[in-house]
Amino acid sequence: MSSLLIGVAGGTASGKTTLARILKESFQDNVTILKHDYYYHDRSHFKVADHKINFDHPDSFETELLVKHLEELKNGRSIKRPLYSYKTNERLKQTKLVKPAPIVIVEGILIFHYQSLKDLLDLKIYVDTDADIRLLRRISRDIKERDRTFESVKAQYLRTVKPMHQKFVEPTKYQADIIIPHGGLNEIANDLIIKKIKDHLDQ
Numbered sequence: 001m002s003s004l005l006i007g008v009a010g011g012t013a014s015g016k017t018t019l020a021r022i023l024k025e026s027f028q029d030n031v032t033i034l035k036h037d038y039y040y041h042d043r044s045h046f047k048v049a050d051h052k053i054n055f056d057h058p059d060s061f062e063t064e065l066l067v068k069h070l071e072e073l074k075n076g077r078s079i080k081r082p083l084y085s086y087k088t089n090e091r092l093k094q095t096k097l098v099k100p101a102p103i104v105i106v107e108g109i110l111i112f113h114y115q116s117l118k119d120l121l122d123l124k125i126y127v128d129t130d131a132d133i134r135l136l137r138r139i140s141r142d143i144k145e146r147d148r149t150f151e152s153v154k155a156q157y158l159r160t161v162k163p164m165h166q167k168f169v170e171p172t173k174y175q176a177d178i179i180i181p182h183g184g185l186n187e188i189a190n191d192l193i194i195k196k197i198k199d200h201l202d203q
């Protein structure tokens with residue numbers, strides 16, 4: 001059986017990681033998760049506080065490498081994925097071995113932007129959460145987990161995150177097979193996706 005590739009897109013802090021985690025908890029070793037964020041270009045020479053970097057533009061990622069890795073996984077071969085630090089904006093020297101699995105979830109704000117990536121996906125899910133909720137979540141998360149200050153989150157949001165969302169992320173919503181409102185813990189939507197995955201595993 002070839003792997004089922006599921007793409008989970010949506011704005012920052014919409015609940016992509018939360019959905020991927022719920023699917024992983026349900027299907028354990030049957031699920032492998034790859035984040036587009038692992039493939040950010042190295043920007044360790046900048047500090048986010050400089051507000052110089054645009055992390056929300058499609059060119060910020062090494063998407064060709066992600067596409068290559070997804071093809072490898074789909075063909076049953078392991079890959080060594082990059083490791084990335086949001087704290088230092090750095091692609092680390094080490095890599096992590098990822099084994100193929102029946103379900104591969106790839107998640108990221110911009111994954112439906114690239115035709116080559118979209119073509120690989122068997123199911124495209126867009127997690128749709130209101131911008132004010134996402135911003136509130138992002139402020140808490142970035143301060144707690146990504147070593148940011150309120151001022152830096154605010155400046156980055158206004159300078160790049162919001163305009164890039166409007167220009168590049170939001171339009172990809174209409175590329176999705178399923179749009180999940182109130183992303184993160186939408187139980188009905190999550191149950192429907194779990195059912196779809198079960199059907200694939202039972203084939």
Ligand SMILES: Nc1ncnc2c1ncn2[C@@H]1O[C@H](COP(=O)(O)OP(=O)(O)O)[C@@H](O)[C@H]1O
Binds near residue numbers: 017019
């Ligand atoms: N339904 C929800 N209710 C409250 N907080 C949530 C919900 N879904 C996600 N979060 C929180 O919001 C933050 C961003 O969620 P996450 O799933 O990491 O989003 P994304 O991967 O889209 O950036 C995290 O701190 C997460 O715990």
Ligand SMILES: Nc1ccn([C@@H]2O[C@H](COP(=O)(O)O)[C@@H](O)[C@H]2O)c(=O)n1
Binds near residue numbers: 056088
């Ligand atoms: N060094 C970095 C890399 C990325 N970001 C921001 O992360 C967001 C994407 O991740 P989500 O979990 O929120 O989907 C994106 O909006 C980037 O601005 C960053 O701040 N620093």
